[in-house]
Amino acid sequence: MRKARYIKEIIRAVFIILAVIAIIGPIYWTVVTSLKDRVEIGLWPPTFWPRNPTDIWWRTVLFERINLPVYRNSFIIAICASLLAVVLGLPASYACARWSFKGRMDLLFMILTFRFLPQACVVLPIYMMARILNLLDTMPLIVCLYAAMNLPIFIWVIMSYIKEIPVELEESYMIDGHSRAAAFFRVILPLIRPGLIAITLLMVSLSFGEFLFAALLTQSGAAKTIPVVISEYLGGELGYEWGKVATLTLYSFIPLVLIFVAIRKHLVRGLTFGVVR
Amino acid sequence: MRPQYYLIPPLIFLFFWFIFPFLYDIYMSSMSYGLYSSAPPQFVGAANYIRLFQSADFWMAFGRTMAYVGICLTLELLLGLVLALILSKEGKIISVIRLVIALPILMVPVGISVVWKVMAMPSYGILEYITQLMGHRIAWLGHPIWTNILIIVTEVWQWAAFVFLILLAGIVSLPKEPYEAAKIDRLSDWTVFTKITLPMLKPVIIIVCLIRALDLLKFFDPVYALTRGGVSTETLSYYIYRTGFKTLNMGWGGTVSTVYWVLCWLLANAVVRRFRGVFE
Amino acid sequence: MAELELQGITKRFGEITALDNLTMRVPDKSFTALLGLPGAGKTTLLKIVAGVLEADEGRVYLDGIDVSGLPPQKRNVAMVYQSFALYPHMTVYDNVASPLKARKLSRSDIDKKVAEVLKFLNIEKLAGRYPRELSGGEAQRVAIARSLVREASIYLYDEPLTNLDYKLRESARGELKKMCRETGTTILYATPDPLDAISMADYVGIMVKGRIIQFGPTREVYDLPKNIPAASIFGSPPMNFIEGIARMKGDKLVLETPIADIDAKRYGGKLQVGSEYVIALRPHYISFKEKIGEHATSFEAELYLTHVIGSETIGYARANNIELTLHLPYIYRIPKPEKVSLAFSTDKILLYDKETSSLIV
Numbered sequence: 001m002r003k004a005r006y007i008k009e010i011i012r013a014v015f016i017i018l019a020v021i022a023i024i025g026p027i028y029w030t031v032v033t034s035l036k037d038r039v040e041i042g043l044w045p046p047t048f049w050p051r052n053p054t055d056i057w058w059r060t061v062l063f064e065r066i067n068l069p070v071y072r073n074s075f076i077i078a079i080c081a082s083l084l085a086v087v088l089g090l091p092a093s094y095a096c097a098r099w100s101f102k103g104r105m106d107l108l109f110m111i112l113t114f115r116f117l118p119q120a121c122v123v124l125p126i127y128m129m130a131r132i133l134n135l136l137d138t139m140p141l142i143v144c145l146y147a148a149m150n151l152p153i154f155i156w157v158i159m160s161y162i163k164e165i166p167v168e169l170e171e172s173y174m175i176d177g178h179s180r181a182a183a184f185f186r187v188i189l190p191l192i193r194p195g196l197i198a199i200t201l202l203m204v205s206l207s208f209g210e211f212l213f214a215a216l217l218t219q220s221g222a223a224k225t226i227p228v229v230i231s232e233y234l235g236g237e238l239g240y241e242w243g244k245v246a247t248l249t250l251y252s253f254i255p256l257v258l259i260f261v262a263i264r265k266h267l268v269r270g271l272t273f274g275v276v277r
Numbered sequence: 278m279r280p281q282y283y284l285i286p287p288l289i290f291l292f293f294w295f296i297f298p299f300l301y302d303i304y305m306s307s308m309s310y311g312l313y314s315s316a317p318p319q320f321v322g323a324a325n326y327i328r329l330f331q332s333a334d335f336w337m338a339f340g341r342t343m344a345y346v347g348i349c350l351t352l353e354l355l356l357g358l359v360l361a362l363i364l365s366k367e368g369k370i371i372s373v374i375r376l377v378i379a380l381p382i383l384m385v386p387v388g389i390s391v392v393w394k395v396m397a398m399p400s401y402g403i404l405e406y407i408t409q410l411m412g413h414r415i416a417w418l419g420h421p422i423w424t425n426i427l428i429i430v431t432e433v434w435q436w437a438a439f440v441f442l443i444l445l446a447g448i449v450s451l452p453k454e455p456y457e458a459a460k461i462d463r464l465s466d467w468t469v470f471t472k473i474t475l476p477m478l479k480p481v482i483i484i485v486c487l488i489r490a491l492d493l494l495k496f497f498d499p500v501y502a503l504t505r506g507g508v509s510t511e512t513l514s515y516y517i518y519r520t521g522f523k524t525l526n527m528g529w530g531g532t533v534s535t536v537y538w539v540l541c542w543l544l545a546n547a548v549v550r551r552f553r554g555v556f557e
Numbered sequence: 558m559a560e561l562e563l564q565g566i567t568k569r570f571g572e573i574t575a576l577d578n579l580t581m582r583v584p585d586k587s588f589t590a591l592l593g594l595p596g597a598g599k600t601t602l603l604k605i606v607a608g609v610l611e612a613d614e615g616r617v618y619l620d621g622i623d624v625s626g627l628p629p630q631k632r633n634v635a636m637v638y639q640s641f642a643l644y645p646h647m648t649v650y651d652n653v654a655s656p657l658k659a660r661k662l663s664r665s666d667i668d669k670k671v672a673e674v675l676k677f678l679n680i681e682k683l684a685g686r687y688p689r690e691l692s693g694g695e696a697q698r699v700a701i702a703r704s705l706v707r708e709a710s711i712y713l714y715d716e717p718l719t720n721l722d723y724k725l726r727e728s729a730r731g732e733l734k735k736m737c738r739e740t741g742t743t744i745l746y747a748t749p750d751p752l753d754a755i756s757m758a759d760y761v762g763i764m765v766k767g768r769i770i771q772f773g774p775t776r777e778v779y780d781l782p783k784n785i786p787a788a789s790i791f792g793s794p795p796m797n798f799i800e801g802i803a804r805m806k807g808d809k810l811v812l813e814t815p816i817a818d819i820d821a822k823r824y825g826g827k828l829q830v831g832s833e834y835v836i837a838l839r840p841h842y843i844s845f846k847e848k849i850g851e852h853a854t855s856f857e858a859e860l861y862l863t864h865v866i867g868s869e870t871i872g873y874a875r876a877n878n879i880e881l882t883l884h885l886p887y888i889y890r891i892p893k894p895e896k897v898s899l900a901f902s903t904d905k906i907l908l909y910d911k912e913t914s915s916l917i918v
Contacts, residue, residue: 008466012363016374019360023378026392026434033395088287095283107284109549114295116491116545120514121538124521124530125298125305148294151287171609172642175629176703177659190646209385211498212514216522227387231502242395249388256383264376 030253033246034058057243061251067229071251074226077139078207081146082200088147089154094184096155097162098170108156115152119212127217139223145213150203161195162188198266201259208256226252299538305531311524318528325532335533338516345429345512346493352433353489354482357440362470364441365448375445381438390502393431424503424510431499436492440485447481448474487548494541513537559620559710559743560585561606566615568601568767575601576612577767583711583745583760585620588737590754590775591747592790593764599747600639602764603713606745608632619710630659635704636713639720641696643688649675649699650684656707674706677736694725701733705740714746718753730756751793755779763787781907784914788837788907794871794882797838800911803828812836812908816876817856820903824917833911840871840884842905846898855900863891874899 034057036050061067096104126145127136135141169191170183178186189196214225230248306325310318329335364375381389397404451474459469497514504510511519517537521530561583568576575598583589591599604610606617608629616625624632635656643652650671657667675681678698688696697717704712717733718726734757737744748754754761754775761779762772763786771778771787782788788796801814803821812819812834819836821828828834846855858876865871865888872883874897883899908917 015359015363020374020377022434023381023438026389026396027380027384029396030392088290091283092287095280099280101280107288111287111291113542113545113549114291116494116548117295117541118495118497118514118537120495120497120517121302121534121541122295122298123517124525124527124534125301126294127522127525128301128527129298144290145294148291151291155287166640166642168638168640168642169644171604171607171629172636172638173644173655175607175609175634175636176656177630178655179630182659187644205383209387211385211387211501215501216518227385227498230385230388230391245391245395249385249392252385252388253383256385257380260379260383261376264379 027253030246030249033242034250036243038243057247061244061247067248070224070226070229073139073223074208074252077142077146077223077225078204080139080143081150081207082203084143084147085150085154085203086196086200089151089158093155093158094162094188097159098167108159111152111155115149119149119210123212123216126213130217137218137222141217142214142223142225145217146203146207146210149210150206153206154199154203157199158192158196161192165191195266198263201263202266205256205259208252299534302531302534302538305527306535307528308531309528311526311528321528325528326536329529329532329536334511334520335516338511338513341510342494342496342512342514345432345496346490348429349432349436349493350486350490352429353437353440354486356433356437357444357485358482360437360441361444361448362474364445379438379442381435382442384435386435386498387502389435390431390499393427393434393499394503397427421510428499428503428510431503432493432496436489440489443485444478444481447478451477491541491545491548494544560618561711561743561745562618563602563606564616564618566602566605566612566617568598568605568610568612575767576605579615579767579769581762581769581772583743583762586741586743587759588734588744588746588757589760589762590758591745591762591764592749592751592754593747594749594790597764598767599749599764600715601767603636603715603745603747606711607634607636607713609636633710634713635707635709635711637700637704637715637717639716641688641700641717641720643691643696643699643703645688647687648684649680649686649688649691652688652699653702653706655703660707670706671702674702677705678702693721694729697721697729701736709742711743711745714744716748717746718748718750733757751791754791755793761791763790765790781916781918782837783916785835785837785909786914788909792839794840794884797840797843797881799836799838799879799881801834801836803830803832803834805830815879816858816881817854819854819906823904824908827917834917835909835911835914837907837909838881838901838905840882841886843874843881843883843899843901844885846900849900849902853900854903855898858897858899859894860891860897860899861894863889865890 032048032050035053035055037052037054037056096108130136130138130141165188169187170180173183173187174180208225209227210225211227211231214223215228215231218224218228226248230245230252305318307320307322308318309321309325360378364371364378384392455473455477456469459473464472495514496512497518500510500512500515501518513533514537517530517533520526521533561581563579563581566576566579567574579598579602591602593599601610605612608624608627608631612625616623618624619632619634643649644655647655653671653674654667657670662670671684672681675684678701680695680698680702683691683695683699688699691699697720700717718729721729730753737757746753746758758775760773761775762769763778763782764770765786771783778787779791782791785798789798799814799816801812801819804811804813806813806818810821810824810828810830812821812828814836846853849855856876858874858881860872860874860883862873863870864873868886868888870883870885870887870889872885872889874881874883876899881899909915910917
């Protein structure tokens with residue numbers, strides 16, 4: 001009996017080690033490559049550890065004139081899109097959480113289905129619309145699109161957070177003499193703040209990584225985002241710059257890791273609309 | 278009446294950016310129109326649809342997308358489930374390992390696709406090296422089968438972690454009593470798993486499968502980054518990109534988009550219906 | 558301070574009718590208890606008075622003014638929820654100051670009033686704490702403080718003692734009573750516990766399934782419950798009910814019951830021979846045969862369980878398969894079930910017509 005238990009533990013450990021290696025592997029490669037100099041990158045067989053670690057890529061990618069505006073774009077777009085989603089979504093979440101009106105669930109589920117619709121389906125008409133409205137290749141366009149993409153998740157998750165707060169608190173606040181709006185800003189908002197921040201950060205991460213709209217709807221640097229630049233580094237306009245690729249990927253990875261660490265408790269709820277805790 | 282009004286801004290917003298374009302897709306699908314051509318749109322009725330359903334490329338893309346969904350989903354589910362079960366016990370080291378396992382979802386999908394591509398490049402990549410060590414020579418990016426496998430690996434690498442996270446949350450929130458009872462009854466691990474854990478996890482598994490399946494239908498980023506859609510790795514999204522967007526052929530793009538959208542909508546509705554049962 | 562009047566209040570939630578054409582008048586400056594079992598509709602009623610819920614039909618009058626359409630902010634009522642509803646992210650001070658801030662009083666005025674009410678309830682030292690740091694009793698006082706800090710037309714209490722443990726409840730009752738006397742306000746107090754009503758209320762309204770089945774001064778309602786539901790709710794421990802039939806035994810009118818024949822002389826012509834009646838007997842009034850004097854109806858029973866509470870005893874007896882509860886004002890234990898002779902004074906019973914459930918006086 002004990003032997004069987006022992007074997008099980010070993011299998012378990014082996015599995016874990018394999019999984020960790022598999023996960024860390026590509027990440028490790030990325031980090032290592034970003035530290036190798038150009039010569040070493042081209043070496044065959046490839047080395048597992050940089051012989052002369054260099055920060056040349058880190059510096060170039062960061063300061064290269066092409067790239068600085070791209071970081072700025074990615075951040076601005078992600079933040080603006082998330083704020084827009086918050087502004088549009090908060091009242092709706094509150095209304096759906098506190099009132100039950102006819103068709104509420106139907107509307108909510110319809111909103112939910114939007115999350116699942118492929119970007120590719122609307123990219124053509126949006127291209128046309130954007131051209132007509134002169135919004136092509138502009139940040140506001142992407143901001144609106146990302147806000148629309150993230151609204152469903154936002155509304156659902158915030159609704160579930162609001163539902164957790166007992167109605168009596170707002171009722172009591174109104175009996176005290178405050179308006180319902182005051183109850184929302186002074187009671188609900190402070191109490192859902194951690195969840196709200198978490199979801200906003202989640203939306204920022206999702207906006208960061210979106211590719212299709214960004215790639216197809218922006219041409220010049222005006223609204224280009226990080227994912228687009230990453231894709232360009234491959235046999236495309238900028239040639240085979242592995243060092244830069246690795247570093248750029250790393251640069252987009254690190255902010256997201258930081259966000260993840262900050263919101264990890266809320267992550268599951270955010271990704272499953274509050275059904276699984 | 279008042280509460281409904283609060284839903285109006287988001288609904289209008291979503292309508293404008295999603296529904297309205299889709300309606301335009303439908304409209305365009307009955308036309309033959311290229312954005313850069315000088316000819317005005319011409320009504321062709323269902324001709325586009327007929328051509329679409331007769332197009333071998335379309336069916337290839339369709340079939341491939343379905344295959345990707347099926348294979349990736351299965352792999353992600355299995356790996357995610359196994360990992361979640363293995364890592365369900367608490368412990369300091371376990372917590373750290375969980376964080377590590379969850380890292381892949383944080384990568385920008387394009388970024389990680391590019392990383393995998395580079396790792397697989399001939400004469401440069403580490404994958405090449407490792408497989409060489411093992412005695413084979415695999416042209417990861419040359420041979421269609423291996424390229425497909427590479428794409429699947431990229432996708433699963435990133436999203437098995439997602440499934441893992443969700444299932445882990447589910448497992449951790451399961452009640453302890455049945456397990457204690459099972460221990461007293463000396464049930465075997467396999468029995469515990471199949472008769473206790475699995476049934477209790479069913480709702481969570483269903484939800485995560487449905488969410489992943491629908492996300493997988495949109496499959497685009499790895500395809501674009503790894504192979505630019507060539508060499509038989511084209512999915513529906515890429516098909517639209519190639520035949521509709523690159524040429525700005527509104528009519529054709531509209532047609533494919535409509536069909537694609539209807540497919541996803543039907544599935545999403547089925548999902549939501551099921552979801553509703555679990556949710557309410 | 559104001560008089561509350563409810564006319565024909567009806568409230569439905571989907572299929573369920575929570576309040577059914579309810580009419581009630583709460584006298585000015587009275588402590589009125591709303592007594593009812595869980596689910597009777599007490600909380601719903603309070604919420605309608607507060608304005609948090611809107612009635613489907615009927616009107617609410619506060620001090621003669623029709624407030625039915627007004628939102629809670631405009632009604633000047635105060636309410637203490639069963640869960641206390643303290644704002645978790647605010648200190649005790651801010652919680653209590655909330656109604657004053659809504660009225661835009663000056664900072665110094667607020668300080669003064671809050672300090673006053675905190676002192677009144679003996680919780681000044683809690684001012685800087687957060688609700689999660691408070692014990693049950695402390696939280697309750699903060700909730701009450703918040704309601705008292707401003708002058709409302711009426712104060713609504715929704716089972717404020719239910720969330721306290723037993724011991725605390727006793728002392729809280731005493732304090733609440735004292736406090737209400739001192740502030741001289743109109744209070745509507747919802748509770749499932751008859752003891753609350755008996756010890757604190759001037760008036761009591763018994764609420765069953767969304768209706769008020771009896772309303773009046775507490776003593777009156779307690780002594781003479783109008784029907785069987787009222788009798789069964791208002792009593793702790795609960796009333797004993799014995800079914801009987803009116804018969805003529807010889808030339809005497811008696812109520813024939815499984816445990817004994819009860820002399821029904823005093824009811825005279827009000828009883829119909831052959832009809833079924835229900836006799837209600839308070840546990841207080843059953844005792845051992847030796848202790849009861851005149852007009853006693855005695856019977857044999859088996860006392861099978863005693864339960865001492867404080868310095869009193871609840872006894873459970875069975876006579877001819879009828880379960881009876883006794884309430885003895887002293888300690889009495891039995892090592893094992895014993896046969897006893899019990900008795901009760903015949904003029905202490907309440908008689909109800911079985912069909913109409915109405916009291917026969």
